Amino acid sequence: xxxxxxxxxxxxxxxxxxxxxxxxxxxxxxxxxxxxxxxxxxxxxxxxxxxxxxxxxxxxxxxx
Amino acid sequence: xxxxxxxxxxxxxxxxxxxxxxxxxxxxxxxxxxxxxxxxxxxxxxxxxxxxxxxxxxxxxxxxxxxxxxxxxxxxxxxxxxxxxxxxxxxxxxxxxxxxxxxxxxxxxxxxxxxxxxxxxxxxxxxxxxxxxxxxxxxxxx
Numbered sequence: 197x198x199x200x201x202x203x204x205x206x207x208x209x210x211x212x213x214x215x216x217x218x219x220x221x222x223x224x225x226x227x228x229x230x231x232x233x234x235x236x237x238x239x240x241x242x243x244x245x246x247x248x249x250x251x252x253x254x255x256x257x258x259x260x
Numbered sequence: 261x262x263x264x265x266x267x268x269x270x271x272x273x274x275x276x277x278x279x280x281x282x283x284x285x286x287x288x289x290x291x292x293x294x295x296x297x298x299x300x301x302x303x304x305x306x307x308x309x310x311x312x313x314x315x316x317x318x319x320x321x322x323x324x325x326x327x328x329x330x331x332x333x334x335x336x337x338x339x340x341x342x343x344x345x346x347x348x349x350x351x352x353x354x355x356x357x358x359x360x361x362x363x364x365x366x367x368x369x370x371x372x373x374x375x376x377x378x379x380x381x382x383x384x385x386x387x388x389x390x391x392x393x394x395x396x397x398x399x400x401x402x
Contacts, residue, residue: 220332220334221334221335221336222334222336222337224336225334225335225336225337228336234336236335236336237335240334240335
């Protein structure tokens, strides 16, 4: 699954570490998500969407 | 109980349990080793030494289990751990099954009757019970 996590994160000026702390995962999980290697649960996708100040999950996560 | 989860990391590459990740984790381990040594010098008779060693080992094992339960894991880490443990379990079950077959074949060839180490059977039955209990709990929970 492709994501726009890195794009929105950089736009907000927050590090991978800070985003990881905000959504209660490890930095490695954020790296995997940004690289599209890991598909998150609905709950994590929702948390990340809110942390990146986006409205819908589809704004951040794009189905291939 | 005694140790804090943030002092350790989950052992991923060299077995099961915990690995110290911070200075506090190493101090925790060193204290346990020191206590074990101290109990061996404190008592003169073998029975008391063994008893003291057993008590310290039991405390260490219980505390390790407690720390592992309290250790925070995100969903990706939980999934990875579950898959790694599943794969390890399947290898163990395969080896036990081969062991049963080997023991049966050897004992029949030597004595004419099948003799199997009961520990292998107990391990498999205990695993079955744990699996059934986990599935029962998860089905009720979710």
